[in-house]
Amino acid sequence: MRLLSLNEHDDLAWREFSQDKIPPYAILSHTWGAEEVSFVDLVDKSGKSKAGYRKIIFCGEQAARDNLRYFWVDTCCIDKRDNTEFTEAINSMFRWYRNAATCYAYLSDVSTSTSDPSAETCQSAWEADFRSSRWFSQGWTLQELLAPSLVVFYSSQHKKLGDKKSLARVIHEITGIPIPALDGHALDTFSTAERMAWSANRQTTKDEDGAYCLLGIFNIFMPLIYGEGKDSSLKRLQREIDGLPVTGMVSVIWRIYLDRH
Numbered sequence: 001m002r003l004l005s006l007n008e009h010d011d012l013a014w015r016e017f018s019q020d021k022i023p024p025y026a027i028l029s030h031t032w033g034a035e036e037v038s039f040v041d042l043v044d045k046s047g048k049s050k051a052g053y054r055k056i057i058f059c060g061e062q063a064a065r066d067n068l069r070y071f072w073v074d075t076c077c078i079d080k081r082d083n084t085e086f087t088e089a090i091n092s093m094f095r096w097y098r099n100a101a102t103c104y105a106y107l108s109d110v111s112t113s114t115s116d117p118s119a120e121t122c123q124s125a126w127e128a129d130f131r132s133s134r135w136f137s138q139g140w141t142l143q144e145l146l147a148p149s150l151v152v153f154y155s156s157q158h159k160k161l162g163d164k165k166s167l168a169r170v171i172h173e174i175t176g177i178p179i180p181a182l183d184g185h186a187l188d189t190f191s192t193a194e195r196m197a198w199s200a201n202r203q204t205t206k207d208e209d210g211a212y213c214l215l216g217i218f219n220i221f222m223p224l225i226y227g228e229g230k231d232s233s234l235k236r237l238q239r240e241i242d243g244l245p246v247t248g249m250v251s252v253i254w255r256i257y258l259d260r261h
Contacts, residue, residue, distance in 0.1 A: 001096065002077045003070040006060040012042060014077070025070040026063035027100035029144035029151070030055060031108060031134045036075040047076070055106050058158050068101055087224050094216020097147035105144070105153045107133045112155040126155065127170065136174050139204035139213040145171070147216060149184055187217060192241060208233040
């Protein structure tokens with residue numbers, strides 16, 4: 001696992017750790033924009049001019065405030081040129097979020113102007129933006145919400161809004177996810193149909209990611225075949241889910257597919 005840190009000059013550095021020697025780390029959850037910093041940008045130090053660099057630095061600085069030296073950001077901690085590394089990362093993603101000491105959910109479309117937006121009296125000022133945030137409509141952020149024990153939400157001004165526990169009622173109303181699931185109850189205690197329904201209104205840039213972003217939700221590992229299309233990736237996901245009759249799974253998948261279209 002490749003982790004980032006801020007060096008003495010507040011520049012980004014990285015180290016690779018074997019699975020049995022990963023130190024405590026923070027992890028970033030966010031929606032991708034047009035100018036994200038890739039691993040290549042990290043290597044050749046060309047990412048500072050990109051808009052996405054600022055949220056990476058925010059993650060590192062907040063991690064330091066939380067006494068965490070290391071942090072992980074999906075845009076630049078995976079070398080997507082290496083298909084083997086990329087496949088391993090996608091299949092490990094849920095575990096990486098689950099094992100993080102804390103997850104920072106950066107909501108670029110939620111604005112705050114108060115010094116303490118987490119105060120209950122100030123919540124009404126940003127709650128409408130929070131409820132309509134793009135973060136809640138993306139496929140990959142579903143596992144990023146459910147996997148970590150601690151998810152802390154921040155506005156575009158890097159102001160703390162609250163965490164998954166304090167905002168559980170609002171998150172439940174936005175997503176339909178039961179509060180026990182948000183509280184960390186084992187996901188396999190919820191039916192396959194329930195878990196599929198949590199993703200029904202979420203979108204992914206690549207069609208196949210509609211299935212791949214659910215791997216951790218069902219504790220499944222499978223090869224990635226970009227180009228296979230949504231139908232094929234969902235059918236492969238279906239075959240990997242243990243204990244559910246094939247006909248029932250097909251019904252669930254196609255109902256969700258039709259609802260999305």
